[in-house]
Amino acid sequence: MKKRVTLAFVLISVLVLCLSCGGKQESPEPTTTSVAAPAVAAAPAPVVKEKTSTLQQVKDRGYIVVGVNASNPGFAYLQEDGSYTGFEIDLAKALSVAVFGTPDKLEFRPLTSKERFIALQSGEIDVLIRTATINSSRDTELGLDFTTPYFYDGQTFVVRDNIGINTMEDLEGASIAVLTGSTTETNLAAIMASKQIEYRPLTFENLDEMKSAFINDRVDAVSVDKSSAVVFLAQFEDAGDFKGLEETISKEPLGIAVRHGDSAWKDICQWTLFALFYGDEHAITSANVDEVLSTTTSPETKNVLGKGKEIGAMMGLSNDWAYQIIKQVGNYGEIFDRNLGIPMKVTRGYNKPWNQGGLFYANPFN
Amino acid sequence: MNNPFKTPMEVKHPLYYWIHKNLFSTVGNTLLTLFSCYLLYLLATKSLLPLFSWDWTVIQANLKLILTGSYPNEQLWRVHLCLWYAAFFFGMTFRFSRKTPPRIMYLLGIVLIFFASCKFETLHRLSMLCILFLLFGSFFIASKLKKERLSLIIIFGWILLLPFCFGVIRGFGGPLPIVKTNLWGGLLLSLLVSLTSIFLSLPIGLLLALGRRSKMKIVKSVCIFLIELIRGVPLITILFIGYLILPMALPKGWAPSVFIRALSGVVLFHSAYMAEALRGGLQGISKTQYEAATSLNLSPQKTMIFIILPQVLKRMIPVLVNSFTSALKDTSLISIIGMLDLIGISTSIVSNPKYLTGSAQVLFFEGSLYFVLCYSISKASVVLEKKLGVTTKIKK
Numbered sequence A: 001m002k003k004r005v006t007l008a009f010v011l012i013s014v015l016v017l018c019l020s021c022g023g024k025q026e027s028p029e030p031t032t033t034s035v036a037a038p039a040v041a042a043a044p045a046p047v048v049k050e051k052t053s054t055l056q057q058v059k060d061r062g063y064i065v066v067g068v069n070a071s072n073p074g075f076a077y078l079q080e081d082g083s084y085t086g087f088e089i090d091l092a093k094a095l096s097v098a099v100f101g102t103p104d105k106l107e108f109r110p111l112t113s114k115e116r117f118i119a120l121q122s123g124e125i126d127v128l129i130r131t132a133t134i135n136s137s138r139d140t141e142l143g144l145d146f147t148t149p150y151f152y153d154g155q156t157f158v159v160r161d162n163i164g165i166n167t168m169e170d171l172e173g174a175s176i177a178v179l180t181g182s183t184t185e186t187n188l189a190a191i192m193a194s195k196q197i198e199y200r201p202l203t204f205e206n207l208d209e210m211k212s213a214f215i216n217d218r219v220d221a222v223s224v225d226k227s228s229a230v231v232f233l234a235q236f237e238d239a240g241d242f243k244g245l246e247e248t249i250s251k252e253p254l255g256i257a258v259r260h261g262d263s264a265w266k267d268i269c270q271w272t273l274f275a276l277f278y279g280d281e282h283a284i285t286s287a288n289v290d291e292v293l294s295t296t297t298s299p300e301t302k303n304v305l306g307k308g309k310e311i312g313a314m315m316g317l318s319n320d321w322a323y324q325i326i327k328q329v330g331n332y333g334e335i336f337d338r339n340l341g342i343p344m345k346v347t348r349g350y351n352k353p354w355n356q357g358g359l360f361y362a363n364p365f366n
Numbered sequence B: 001m002n003n004p005f006k007t008p009m010e011v012k013h014p015l016y017y018w019i020h021k022n023l024f025s026t027v028g029n030t031l032l033t034l035f036s037c038y039l040l041y042l043l044a045t046k047s048l049l050p051l052f053s054w055d056w057t058v059i060q061a062n063l064k065l066i067l068t069g070s071y072p073n074e075q076l077w078r079v080h081l082c083l084w085y086a087a088f089f090f091g092m093t094f095r096f097s098r099k100t101p102p103r104i105m106y107l108l109g110i111v112l113i114f115f116a117s118c119k120f121e122t123l124h125r126l127s128m129l130c131i132l133f134l135l136f137g138s139f140f141i142a143s144k145l146k147k148e149r150l151s152l153i154i155i156f157g158w159i160l161l162l163p164f165c166f167g168v169i170r171g172f173g174g175p176l177p178i179v180k181t182n183l184w185g186g187l188l189l190s191l192l193v194s195l196t197s198i199f200l201s202l203p204i205g206l207l208l209a210l211g212r213r214s215k216m217k218i219v220k221s222v223c224i225f226l227i228e229l230i231r232g233v234p235l236i237t238i239l240f241i242g243y244l245i246l247p248m249a250l251p252k253g254w255a256p257s258v259f260i261r262a263l264s265g266v267v268l269f270h271s272a273y274m275a276e277a278l279r280g281g282l283q284g285i286s287k288t289q290y291e292a293a294t295s296l297n298l299s300p301q302k303t304m305i306f307i308i309l310p311q312v313l314k315r316m317i318p319v320l321v322n323s324f325t326s327a328l329k330d331t332s333l334i335s336i337i338g339m340l341d342l343i344g345i346s347t348s349i350v351s352n353p354k355y356l357t358g359s360a361q362v363l364f365f366e367g368s369l370y371f372v373l374c375y376s377i378s379k380a381s382v383v384l385e386k387k388l389g390v391t392t393k394i395k396k
Helices: A002-026 A030-043 A043-049 A054-061 A087-100 A116-119 A137-141 A183-193 A207-213 A225-232 A262-281 A288-294 A299-304 A311-315 A323-327 A334-343 B008-013 B014-023 B027-053 B057-066 B073-095 B101-117 B124-142 B148-172 B186-212 B217-231 B236-250 B256-281 B287-295 B298-317 B317-337 B341-347 B359-388
Strands: A064-069 A075-077 A106-110 A128-134 A144-146 A151-153 A155-159 A173-179 A200-204 A221-225 A243-244 A254-259
Touching: A030 B256, A043 B057, A054 A183, A054 A262, A064 A087, A064 A116, A064 A144, A075 A087, A075 A288, A087 A106, A087 A128, A087 A262, A087 A334, A087 B359, A116 A128, A116 A144, A116 B236, A128 A151, A137 A144, A144 A323, A151 A225, A151 B217, A155 A183, A155 A225, A173 A183, A183 A200, A183 A299, A207 A225, A221 A225, A225 A243, A254 A262, A262 A311, A262 A323, A288 A323, A311 A323, A323 B298, B008 B014, B014 B027, B027 B148, B057 B073, B057 B186, B057 B341, B057 B359, B073 B101, B073 B124, B073 B359, B101 B186, B101 B359, B148 B186, B186 B217, B186 B256, B186 B298, B186 B317, B186 B341, B236 B256, B236 B317, B256 B298, B256 B317, B287 B298, B298 B317, B317 B341, B317 B359, B341 B359
Parallel strands: A064 A106, A064 A128, A173 A200, A173 A221
Antiparallel strands: A128 A254, A144 A254, A151 A254, A155 A221, A155 A243
16 A cells, blocks of 8 residues: 555656656747847848747748637627627737738637736747736746737726715725736735725636626625726616726736747737837828828838838838738727727727827837 | 215315415415415516516527537538437437337427527528438438347447547548637537547546556556546646646647647546546446356456446446536536637627627526536436336335
């Protein structure tokens, strides 16, 4: 009997060792890439030829694997015929247009908020477009790389209208629901501690459970990002006795995440976003892009639309990549209105180009 | 025939007598009756009536999503093909167990006719009628066949069911282009995962159970180790290990698809439970059975296959059905690792801005689907038990 127990123990420890070793062997790989990539980047063209480059993998494979949320109203969800749609899905489509020229070379991987980064680290997905808040520890410790934000979000509270909660101080002693494993949870704890407000946190796995807890009066307040708060309130439009607090307790810039040290691939994600921003900035829409292309005198617009400098070729893309993005998917404003503005009544807020009072700023295409 | 013990009252007004005797015989009983009536009233007005006033468009519009997920529309005929295959062998199996079509067949027929009259595309409605035709057609084909041949056909038919379904639904190029597993969803995914775990957990569990009883030390300890390791860990943990740790542990690109990882997790988990259940059954066989087999000069293998296992499996039908139904329902856990099975797809449906308030309807519908499936399994098992003569009734 004793012998058998020892045997089992030895087997388990061997297994554990194998697993941990495997993990360790795996992790240095991205680091070596990160060292190798800049060295190669010095020479102009061969960046794309780099074996471990995600861009090359994607091109060989013929489609991009995108980590998405399968159930985030307005941002990403399945519509009746089984296809994905939403704000973040349109960003992925823009990426597909940039690389392949058509918006359908995509494979979507539905991920929950806990495993989204692991899926990226393990190479299961090429790019993560799943309401990921950019922060320093994710950027460094988790071995990720983020583009500039594509959506400026922020945490707020949804409360019942009639219980006299108007500011955060009124939340003293309240039970507050948050999503587990997200930055909202830690943000809430930090801000409440600093303001010395006692509260009872209740964590939930998904937004849906949280909603039902709130409707059934199991919690007093819900702490969610503003984008979700709008959805949350939209459902009870007729009831009218829920409201969002004005205060925003966090900065939640959502960015596209890629693996650290894969500059060529990150460049494509980043400049795809900039192309969308540029279209919004200069009112180039899918409807008027052809007209703009034939009449424009601005050298930068020519660069963007593929009639000036060969920007696409520098990234390993076709030269009319940005033109195709705007033509086939639309500019940022169009994507926003189509998915969030019109059906969800989300206001643009910060999510406007800089020349209209927002925070989006497309770096020069030159 | 008059019962001499009946009072005149009982003979004259049997209904009134029954009510008085069972509902209002004492003050306590009267109160209890009134209270129960009140509860029933509450149930009817608060829960049942609202069901009819609900807006069911969310189900109508998303039926395709609930049933097959993102499976490409133009390839849906492949799912129908699998249903035809299953219907054909269902009909044959029913004929094998009894001479006249059982009630459940007529029930299925009514459901199919109902679906065929619904607002689907013509292709789907025709397919429903085809299924109906195959179900009853195969029943009558089967009646023309010899019993031995029929049983062989049925056994092979059911064994080949899963390979057939996986082959057709996944495809392998040519006329059947490959449909990737990330597009499978809804009921299709739930059924494939649970049926696979049901079909595979029995043989794997049997091997593990036999291994655990083996006299060979290594085989025995490996089996014990596997069973205890898998059984000692919650299914969620196994799924998470498969989902999160496996791709980190394996070299890049080696990890199989999420579907395979989830599937093997579920299969392993149920095999371990099945192994222990079967071991219990094996231990219930008396030693004399082995001795009798040995005295007939049967080899140990033959003893196991022809003497022991038939008895074990027959006795264990209720236990097996129990684990089958739990396997069917446990698959809903795979939604946690981001798979869009029946439960996973529901959150996605109510994320559509058009159906934000439909989550109760979707869950109610899916709950009923699960109930119908589990109930049919247990009904089928009753038919099987009767056929094998396992049910012992206490004779009055």
